[in-house]
Amino acid sequence: MIINAAECEPYITSDHRICLEYPRQVIKGIMLTCHYLNIPEAVIAIEDNKRDVVSVLKAEIDQAAATPDYPEKGISIKVLPTQYPTGAEKILIRLVNDRVVPEGGLPADVGVLVQNVGTIRYIAEYFETGMPLVNKIVTIDGSAVSQPANLEVPIGAAIGEVVEKSGGCKLEAGKVIMGGPMMGVAIDDLSRPILKHNNAIIVLDEKDATLPKEIACIQCGRCTRACPMLLMPTVLDMAARNQDCDKLNKYHVMNCIECGCCTYVCPSKRYLLQNIRIGKTIVRQASKG
Ligand code: SF4
Ligand code: SF4
Structure with a gap:
């Protein structure tokens, strides 16, 4: 099992704070998951700009190692380079386990379970308190926000109210994104829930x-060089614009992890990811007949 603490999108710090403030629950959640799912080994993946987490988690692992529920092959920490999109599931599995998830496949296809550090911590909380997942720790940040913060908020709370609770905005909001700036989704209504x-x-x-x-x-090739999945974003972009399902399949559109690296580096500001997402929808609809 891999515990994903490699939060790699700009602005987001919620997983980092969870590791620092709830290390006992993180390790307990890992042990419970390993025990009930019969998983022999867990690796916590973090990026090398969060080294403060390593000593905190190591101390908890050392204490846990003396208990009977400690996983058979142990819990380790793997420090990865700070490079977006390290935290993306398929990239993480490649870096930690040297396995490649097949196109359209899941981590289970290569014998790996990936859990976010927040989910793991809530598993421990559930066993300790009996409370189901009713709260979420979220980062509130961005150029319009007055006071960036991580808040634990009820699931279902209105996004506008959560932003106000963190201190509101210092500038007029041009866009509100649910998630990070690279992979998140823009929302049009602040009454939408967490x-x-x-x-x-x-x-x-x-x-x-x-x-x-x-x-x-301008055929510069930067998008292809930036793609962590070794795809050809410009070809996929054109295939999606032409609704060419065969070509989308031929160039493995379903392997796109929607990281947005291609769009970010494009000097022509092509809407690559936006069109590739449409391309994936075309392929999904075609496969349903
Ligand atoms: S969003 Fe672009 S860079 Fe990222 S995996 Fe998809 S095609 Fe590659
Ligand atoms: S889509 Fe953008 S990055 Fe890719 S080849 Fe064309 S100009 Fe270059």
């Missing part, structure tokens, strides 16, 4: 929120 998978609310000011106008591709 969901159980939310780890961040990012509020960008008008300047940061304005998308540049795309221009023609």
Whole structure:
């Protein structure tokens, strides 16, 4: 099992704070999961810009190692380079276990379970208190936010109220994103609720929120070099625009992890990820017949 504490999107710090403030519950949650799912070994993956977490978690692991429920092959910590998108599930499995999840497949297909550190901590809390998952720790940040913070908030709370609780906005909001700025989804209504998978609310000011106008591709190849899944984003982009399902399949669109690296590096500001997402929908619909 891999415990994903490699929070790699800009702004988001909720997993880092969970490791620092709830290390006992993180290790207990790992031991409970290993025990009930009969998993012999767990690896906590963190990035090397969060080394303060290592000593805190190591101290808890040392204490846990003397208890009867400690996993057969132990709990270890793997420090990975700080490079987006290290925390993406398929990238993490490649870096930690040197295994490749097949196209359209799941971590279970290569014998790995990936759990977020927040989920693992809540498993311990459930066993200790009997409370189901009713709260979530979320990062509130972004260029429009007055006071960046990590707050534990009830699932279902209105996003606007959560932002207000953190200190509100210092600038007019141009865009509110549920999740990180690379992989998150923009929302159009602040009364929308915090969901159980939310780890961040990012509020960008008008300047940061304005998308540049795309221009023609200059065939520079930067998007291909940036793709961690070794795809050809510009080919997938055109195939999606042309609704060419065969080509989307041929160039493995379903292997895209939607990291946004291609869009980020493109000098022509092509809407690559946006179109590749549409391409994935085209393939999914076609496979349903
Ligand atoms: S979003 Fe772009 S860079 Fe990321 S995996 Fe998909 S095609 Fe590759
Ligand atoms: S990075 Fe942009 S301009 Fe360069 S090849 Fe890719 S889509 Fe074209």
